[in-house]
Amino acid sequence: MNVTHERPDTFSLESAGRNYETISALSPTTLSIKQGERIAIVGPSGSGKTTLLSLFNSTIQASSGKITVLGNVLEETSGKNLKKIRSKIATIPQNHALVESFRVWQNIITGQIGERGFLGNLIDLIFPPKSKILKIHSILERLGIEEKLFEKTSNLSGGQKQRVALGRALYQKPQAILADEPVSSVDPARAENLVQLLNQISKEENITLVMSLHNLELAKAHFPRLIGLRNGKINFDSDPEDLNESKFKELYTLSEREILNDGEC
Template structure:
């Protein structure tokens, strides 16, 4: 059973196919980087994979289940199985790291329980969060408010929040867009190490091609909603790169 299986999946915004007839399988435990220029459909693909969006055409299964057949309840369960780190992290600035991480399980625990967990975190949760913050290197920030942390530290809290869900898959959309190159490298390295350690499937969209090549055994390259490359970084040729990133005549005209 694949973690994600797409067959001819299309999602349109008006007349634009943001994801255009994509067929793709991602196996449990695989680590995949989604690359490609701005507007190529990476974020839209991630939203299909985490079921925040439904496809217009084609079929998509997540861990063996066809998403079209999901009930709302099953969707909620699935969303805790597939953790997502959005580009802007989605942390609550006035709450502490502990509270933000605990909120990660909110979806699967129900409203009343999550409010109680937030105000009176259970001892077990506190220990678990402490252990996770330790693993991501910011254990001393347990009771610190998010607004007092640097961008790189906030990324680590967002990773911790996803880990706390004990997901079977973790999707991260441009997780390193707002930090310096050294910290970006550390974060990508951490994500791939965690995926190996804990066995979850990892899908990350990345503008940093070099980081994608260094840390991911599989790259999926998108252009205009289509997958135009799918393979190991060693097999990404100059022609592939041109097909992915080179400006078309039309785009050059727009720039002129």
Template sequence: MLQIQKLTKRFGDKLAVDTANLMIDKPCMIGIIGRSGAGKSTLLRMVNRLAAPTDGAILFEGRDVTALTGHQKRMWQSQCAMIFQQFNLVPRMDVVSNVLHGTLNRRSTLSTLFNLYPADDIHRAIDILERLGIAEHAPKRAEALSGGQQQRVAIARALMQDPKIILADEPIASLDPMNAQTVMQALRRIHEEDGRTVIANLHTLDTARRYCDRVVGMRDGRIVFDGLPEQLTTGVAREIYGASADFSEAATSTEIETLDKSHTGATRPSAATVPAE
């Protein structure tokens, strides 16, 4: 389905992604973990073609994605939707119009200029918002919503593209634990119910284990782990993050239960035990 072959990206003298290889042969949900600067975001941006690789290839259903230009490249970006940490919505625009922006790649310049949408697209946008539990916010400005609600609007916009792959770059990094859980549950349902591949960059190990079928670890631009969630032991995590023996992943937890314990007097690991992301 999707093959990443010796994918490499250089920024001057810096090697951001170093000969990455990844094979995805069926729809699944994959979590990519690693420190900040490990190459996670650059890898996703190359898959989506927001960044051009220095070397290597990306093949989807046998087609070389790295060779696409112009209209063909834009069509690939419709099939491979991107969700960002900062949502990338138009703040003063209403929610349903933000979702409808997912159709821009297949609309004419004239209809885009005058913000004209077919009734079928408007109904579909509202149906997607309903599915994500935020249809009542459709007429509101995006800026009036909470962070978790805005991220679900961004997911709805991605679904309007009817993509085969959804790439999520740190989709819960700026959210509180409850909203993070809601967003991850939404992504998981989209994978299970629609049969879409979801690849998400994540910054917490418990999230990767709980929601993903497969976990990929990156360190210094290289893929150093590719396995099942249960294989992601604390020892493996130390290797991925380049952490010392006192590394405690509990300090990175987004589980509401874990955080609740800190309010009942339980001792939480010091933030100093966690490597900088």
């Protein structure tokens, strides 16, 4: 008898939403993302993409509903337990969030701060164990920039900095990666390469990948599941092959009122 095991949820929302005073950034939403899934969140500015990612990594709290991350209900989790959950979720922000004066290896080693704490991380920044330098070199080799190990981060190109940010996420040994517009500052060729690389690594390591993207063609080409957001609501949640062009056009066609109120959330 064949026994199939359903993959556990990495993230799940049950009627979870987020308001900023009288403004609804994300309407009450219900969805689940399984371990190892690769998902692109698409939609215009102000549609709620960043808000959704921020709810997943618990940098903001839901105004309503329930959020579960790695089997833990966030509303019932705090202190060390919340810190432990966060250490398993790597984030790649749009602006890299790298320390320009650091060497590349120093920026990557900060990926362990959730596990090692501030003091442990500070010690490793000053007196790095050889084993950790070798591990970082191995990650950089996988990303194709191993020669930049001791390079000052400020000397790198935008594409190289984005790979360092990815390296920092991988050093964390995450169960999930949340990437917020990670290729917005690089040219189309490098953007394609980085998205492809992230997908490849996520598949090989069974890492849940959730990425917000403005580039719809990249999302359609590389992700088996697309979530379209508009005005803080899910417009679609589907395999890209099941979506027609009119659905995508509807997502990005703003009304006059929406244009006047446009702003990223």
